[in-house]
Amino acid sequence: xxxxxxxxxxxxxxxxxxxxxxxxxxxxxxxxxxxxxxxxxxxxxxxxxxxxxxxxxxxxxxxxxxxxxxxxxxxxxxxxxxxxxxxxxxxxxxxxxxxxxxxxxxxxxxxx
Amino acid sequence: xxxxxxxxxxxxxxxxxxxxxxxxxxxxxxxxxxxxxxxxxxxxxxxxxxxxxxxxxxxxxxxxxxxxxxxxxxxxxxxxxxxxxxxxxxxxxxxxxxxxxxxxxxxxxxxxxx
Numbered sequence: 001x002x003x004x005x006x007x008x009x010x011x012x013x014x015x016x017x018x019x020x021x022x023x024x025x026x027x028x029x030x031x032x033x034x035x036x037x038x039x040x041x042x043x044x045x046x047x048x049x050x051x052x053x054x055x056x057x058x059x060x061x062x063x064x065x066x067x068x069x070x071x072x073x074x075x076x077x078x079x080x081x082x083x084x085x086x087x088x089x090x091x092x093x094x095x096x097x098x099x100x101x102x103x104x105x106x107x108x109x110x111x112x
Numbered sequence: 113x114x115x116x117x118x119x120x121x122x123x124x125x126x127x128x129x130x131x132x133x134x135x136x137x138x139x140x141x142x143x144x145x146x147x148x149x150x151x152x153x154x155x156x157x158x159x160x161x162x163x164x165x166x167x168x169x170x171x172x173x174x175x176x177x178x179x180x181x182x183x184x185x186x187x188x189x190x191x192x193x194x195x196x197x198x199x200x201x202x203x204x205x206x207x208x209x210x211x212x213x214x215x216x217x218x219x220x221x222x223x224x225x226x
Contacts, residue, residue: 039212041157047218048206048217048218048219049149049157049206049216050216051214054212054214061214092156094157094159094212096211096212099170099173100159100173100174101159101212102159103157103159104156105156106156106157
């Protein structure tokens with residue numbers, strides 16, 4: 001199985017500051033169809049996960065533009081340009097290039 | 113906007129079968145893939161598998177021998193059965209739309225205990 005490793009595992013951020021989460025995969029996520037199936041989810045406290053970013057860098061419907069994704073191959077990053085209080089929760093990366101789909105262990109973000 | 117709602121028993125005995133249903137509203141089930149994902153208490157996410165409205169399925173190989181997913185387009189529902197459960201199957205079970213889900217249900221906690 002593809003192992004997804006997120007760093008850091010926790011992050012405390014001052015509102016208005018930027019934050020960055022890394023996700024590294026044990027194998028390249030470039031699919032034979034030319035796409036890279038790397039996703040980012042946020043699970044707010046007490047809620048189900050919500051999709052933020054699909055296929056590395058595409059924001060899902062309704063996701064604020066302060067969220068952005070980048071990367072290629074095995075190294076990916078989620079950036080929040082200006083963290084707001086509503087951004088607290090656990091962030092997960094997920095790969096769907098290889099079966100089975102696998103998730104990172106999660107990065108907990110809270111506000112200072 | 114599409115909404116998903118899981119339903120089923122919250123308590124299942126060891127060795128028995130866990131059965132959950134997901135009801136889809138605000139859109140037809142007769143398109144897209146439909147997924148199940150679970151999350152043990154305090155832990156991360158585990159993908160269980162997905163089903164297409166045509167009935168084709170793909171299951172996580174680690175669970176494949178115990179999992180069955182079905183779809184009932186007439187009721188706009190899809191279902192999960194997981195047999196021979198143990199305490200390790202205790203988790204919040206989520207249904208979701210898409211093979212890489214964009215919309216998720218609120219989740220249902222299923223506890224395996226005698």
